[in-house]
Amino acid sequence: MxxxxxxxxxxxxxxLAEKSSDDFVNLVxxxxxxxxxxxxLTAKPRSFLVIRLDDGMGPSFVxxxxAKYVFPIPFGEKRRPYSPRAFSGQIHLLKARMATDAEISSEKNLARNEYDCHSNACCFPHASANVETRGESVFTARNAIDGNTENHCHGDWPYESWGINCDPDAEIQIDFGRAVQIRKIVLFTRADFPHDNWWTRAELSFSDGTSETVSMTKTDxxxxFSFSKDRITWVKLGRLIKSENDPSPFPALTQIQVFGTEASK
Known part of the structure; x- marks a missing residue:
């Protein structure tokens, strides 16, 4: 089977096209x-994969x-946070394979998933937020885990970001789908100065009920931020305090990276 x-x-x-295998698939x-x-994408539940669902995008460890994840091909306004090369043209190469034991056990960015979307409840990690600027695709939560750290502008790719619509109560949550061990979190705030503001302080809260307050600076x-957290199923970034010394009302997040491993046994 x-x-x-x-x-x-x-x-x-x-x-339109399909292909199956025991451990790896290349579909043209x-x-x-x-x-x-x-x-x-169909796989055995609770399995680790390396996927590349378009040759114009990179691979993701998920x-x-x-058993089944359905990714809608983006069109119209929803195409804006993707490279113009993605999902375009007359021929496409899609890949998926079972992750190796070494890949599973190694330390990595546990928060990266280029193929996340709003409806994702299966293929982790998954990003969600309580607010996204004007509901525009270039400001959705999934942009903050797509692996793109370019933060010197805002809008269409390669400048997609998570926009908070000037809401001081904005929060973004990264779900891992299973328990993991976290060693450090790296934040790339958007740095489209002078258009952007920046956060001086924020809170990282974890599924085990703990939280950490972090101080931040104006930088690109x-x-x-280093921590020792084990058996964590999600992390949330919130309680965002913007600088009062900057007249701009627009702080934003370009990327959140969560480095660690699978949870200890």
Whole structure:
């Protein structure tokens, strides 16, 4: 029985291309995507995969909590946070494979998933937020875990970010889908100065009920905070305090990275 498959489906539910295997799949789709098309990734529940669902994007190490994940091909306004090369053209190469034991056990950025989306409840990590600026795709939570750290502007790719719509109560949460061990968290705040403001302080709270207050500075560089946290299923960034010395009302987050390993036994 094949445990891994990729299927491309049209808006009417018709199968456009598919391929299955025990441990790795390379699927070539000769055709152009159209609105309503989607990619279905199927794997054994509670498995670790390395996926690359478009040759115009990078690979992501993911945890499949359930058997099937459906990724809608972005069109129109939803295309804006993706590279123009992604999901475009007449031929596409999609890849998925089972992760190796070494990949599973090694320390990595546990928060990266280029293929996250709002409806994701299966393919982890997953980012969600209580506010996203004007509901625009270039300011959604998934942008903060897509691996892109370019933070010198805002708007369409490569300047996508998580925008908080000037809401002081904004929060973003990263769910891992299983328990992990965290060693450090790295934040890239958006640095489109003078358009942007910046945060002087924030709170990182964890699924075990603990929290850490961190001090932040005005910079385009990564800001690193080290912790020792085990058996954590999610982390939340909130209680964001913007600088009162900057007239801009627009602080934002370009990327959050969470480095660690699988939880201790």
């Amino acid at each position: 094949c445990e891994l498959s990729i299927q491309i489906t049209g808006a009417g539910g018709n199968i 789709f000769n055709g152009e995507y159209h609105p309503g098309d989607s990619i279905a 945890y499949m909590k359930q 560089r990564p800001q690193t």
